[in-house]
Amino acid sequence: MQAIEVLEEAAEAADADRVDDARAKLRTLIRLADELAEASPGRVDQLLIACGAARGLGSLADKIAAAVKAARAENVVEGPWEGSAVATIDAEASVTMALRKAGYPDTPDGLTTPEGYAVTTARAWARHSREDEGDTYRPIGHDLCAVVGVAADAETDDIRLTLACRHRGRWSTLTVPRSTVLDGRKLIALTDVGVPIDGKSAPAMASWLAAQEAAMAERVSPVMALSRMGWSPDKAGFVLGERSIGARVIYSPPGNGEAQRAAMYRESGTLAEWVRHIWDPCRAHPAGLVILSAFVPPLLPIMKAPGWTVDIGGITTSGKSTAQRVAASVWGYPDLTQWPTTWAAARNLMESCTHLPTILEDTKHAAKVPEIIKAVLYAAHAGRSQTLGSQGGGTRRERVISTVVISSGEAPAVEMCGDAQGATTRVLAIRRNPLPAGSKAVGDRLNDDAFAFHGVPGRMVVEWLDRNRALWPDIAAKYREMRDGLGASAADDLEARASIYVAQLHVAAWVVEAATGIVVPPGLLTLALDCVRDGASDRDVPRRAMGWAMGWWFSRPGMVWRGVSEMEDGRRREIIGWELPAGRIAWSEPALREALEAGHFRAGEILTAWRARGWIEAGEAGRHTAKIPSIVDPKRPRGVILTAAAMEVSE
Numbered sequence: 001m002q003a004i005e006v007l008e009e010a011a012e013a014a015d016a017d018r019v020d021d022a023r024a025k026l027r028t029l030i031r032l033a034d035e036l037a038e039a040s041p042g043r044v045d046q047l048l049i050a051c052g053a054a055r056g057l058g059s060l061a062d063k064i065a066a067a068v069k070a071a072r073a074e075n076v077v078e079g080p081w082e083g084s085a086v087a088t089i090d091a092e093a094s095v096t097m098a099l100r101k102a103g104y105p106d107t108p109d110g111l112t113t114p115e116g117y118a119v120t121t122a123r124a125w126a127r128h129s130r131e132d133e134g135d136t137y138r139p140i141g142h143d144l145c146a147v148v149g150v151a152a153d154a155e156t157d158d159i160r161l162t163l164a165c166r167h168r169g170r171w172s173t174l175t176v177p178r179s180t181v182l183d184g185r186k187l188i189a190l191t192d193v194g195v196p197i198d199g200k201s202a203p204a205m206a207s208w209l210a211a212q213e214a215a216m217a218e219r220v221s222p223v224m225a226l227s228r229m230g231w232s233p234d235k236a237g238f239v240l241g242e243r244s245i246g247a248r249v250i251y252s253p254p255g256n257g258e259a260q261r262a263a264m265y266r267e268s269g270t271l272a273e274w275v276r277h278i279w280d281p282c283r284a285h286p287a288g289l290v291i292l293s294a295f296v297p298p299l300l301p302i303m304k305a306p307g308w309t310v311d312i313g314g315i316t317t318s319g320k321s322t323a324q325r326v327a328a329s330v331w332g333y334p335d336l337t338q339w340p341t342t343w344a345a346a347r348n349l350m351e352s353c354t355h356l357p358t359i360l361e362d363t364k365h366a367a368k369v370p371e372i373i374k375a376v377l378y379a380a381h382a383g384r385s386q387t388l389g390s391q392g393g394g395t396r397r398e399r400v401i402s403t404v405v406i407s408s409g410e411a412p413a414v415e416m417c418g419d420a421q422g423a424t425t426r427v428l429a430i431r432r433n434p435l436p437a438g439s440k441a442v443g444d445r446l447n448d449d450a451f452a453f454h455g456v457p458g459r460m461v462v463e464w465l466d467r468n469r470a471l472w473p474d475i476a477a478k479y480r481e482m483r484d485g486l487g488a489s490a491a492d493d494l495e496a497r498a499s500i501y502v503a504q505l506h507v508a509a510w511v512v513e514a515a516t517g518i519v520v521p522p523g524l525l526t527l528a529l530d531c532v533r534d535g536a537s538d539r540d541v542p543r544r545a546m547g548w549a550m551g552w553w554f555s556r557p558g559m560v561w562r563g564v565s566e567m568e569d570g571r572r573r574e575i576i577g578w579e580l581p582a583g584r585i586a587w588s589e590p591a592l593r594e595a596l597e598a599g600h601f602r603a604g605e606i607l608t609a610w611r612a613r614g615w616i617e618a619g620e621a622g623r624h625t626a627k628i629p630s631i632v633d634p635k636r637p638r639g640v641i642l643t644a645a646a647m648e649v650s651e
Contacts, residue, residue, distance in 0.1 A: 241265025
């Protein structure tokens with residue numbers, strides 16, 4: 001409610017002899033004298049006189065009148081204008097300082113007053129001329145909103161305007177396309193983010209902002225704006241959430257979703273706390289390799305290297321999401337994003353995370369659209385770009401994807417995309433438990449700690465890169481040297497292709513130590529090569545299926561038959577299989593088919609391949625099942641009995 005409305009209610013209460021009600025309202029107006037100073041002086045004075053006439057309200061009304069008088073005197077720089085009842089600040093150079101002096105210390109720099117307008121502590125005003133009244137001023141909006149900056153999109157050349165808006169007594173800024181600001185119909189949509197307008201005032205607000213932009217263009221050069229995060233095209237500045245590192249770059253997100261995502265890139269705790277609670281428990285395990293991968297993206301344009309994907313899949317045990325969460329903590333608040341189900345959503349995610357990791361949780365969310373998984377794996381590697389359309393027609397520059405995707409899922413992403421051969425060369429496969437077996441308590445603690453300690457190490461790395469630009473050629477040379485050396489010593493073509501990812505991890509380890517003092521153990525980099533070799537098995541579908549099935553088996557110990565005594569209410573309980581002598585096992589065929597299908601394997605083809613390789617004890621007439629020995633189960637049901645060779649494969 002406006003101060004003048006409160007005063008009107010107080011006068012009405014006084015006139016009705018509701019003195020206590022009037023007194024309560026007047027007391028709230030003592031701290032709103034600045035607002036009353038900007039309303040019509042005649043009306044304010046009339047209402048205060050009416051309030052003061054009531055018994056017991058005279059001194060309070062006089063106190064408010066004195067405060068209003070003082071505020072009017074302080075706010076007036078030039079004026080009042082002839083025929084106007086508005087107290088104004090119309091000297092361009094003094095607008096910001098006058099507002100700060102008037103009780104708004106957080107007023108941003110850059111407020112201007114174009115010809116035909118005025119600014120007061122409450123709002124902007126537009127000059128209005130009538131023959132019978134002379135020049136008067138009409139309010140624009142219901143609070144102050146002004147253009148305080150002009151930016152040019154570094155990739156599209158679109159002009160974006162930075163608005164400073166006051167809402168509920170607090171200033172906020174946002175950068176939006178110029179076409180939105182200068183169109184009253186589009187401008188009204190910004191009410192949700194604090195622009196103080198309504199449908200009636202939108203045209204006047206658009207005209208006011210256009211006049212401000214024109215006045216500012218004469219004395220202010222546009223700054224650089226980006227509609228994504230990461231390095232600017234000239235690499236002079238880096239956008240990290242709502243922060244700019246290096247040369248000043250304004251982040252102008254294209255939508256609310258991107259703005260919310262940018263807000264996640266914030267800091268909590270110290271580097272020492274992050275190291276103690278996050279890095280130290282992970283550094284000797286595959287989760288440490290996932291963390292190290294999260295440091296790679298800002299180095300990609302410096303190394304002139306392609307992106308890739310870390311695929312944490314093919315394991316049924318917990319720890320996959322934990323590994324992603326601790327990796328996300330490198331850069332900010334570690335909320336995870338589910339795998340998208342459309343290419344547009346996937347592309348927007350990767351584009352908005354340029355030079356930052358793109359972390360996608362649980363491939364099963366995209367299982368029904370495997371082409372999306374394939375597109376993401378290929379785009380991350382190839383840097384697939386999108387041709388951007390111009391608002392005026394035609395095309396402009398392409399936007400390049402430059403990221404490391406960190407994906408998780410029970411099934412390997414390469415299997416789900418239906419292109420194991422091609423995708424494998426674009427993926428660093430982690431097929432081992434990210435944390436030691438039986439470490440659920442450690443994982444739970446890491447999840448909690450990631451929300452408490454995050455954002456510091458990533459920011460420190462980018463700041464170090466910005467300060468040490470002279471070392472960028474050395475970083476690129478180090479990458480090429482590592483890539484060529486690893487490629488020359490590779491055991492096969494897959495290992496040679498993957499040398500680019502392992503080389504990037506080596507460079508990242510060097511930069512991280514230089515920037516933060518965090519030492520990456522050599523064993524973690526050796527593990528990266530082991531993961532490359534693990535990934536070679538992705539091309540061997542029967543072998544990969546065996547590993548998946550055994551992971552399923554060992555994650556369900558309570559469903560394994562270990563003796564006749566294991567009965568429930570005199571009945572055999574539901575089982576997935578039997579333990580056999582000499583460490584061998586036998587599967588219930590329905591349970592095995594369920595396990596394989598859960599891993600997106602074709603059960604019939606897999607069982608046939610296993611039998612051909614001698615991994616199954618063949619039953620009569622070439623059946624996949626054979627009778628379980630009576631010493632194990634006297635009823636001798638049929639099961640899929642794995643041979644000693646199969647057990648060796650699964651180790």
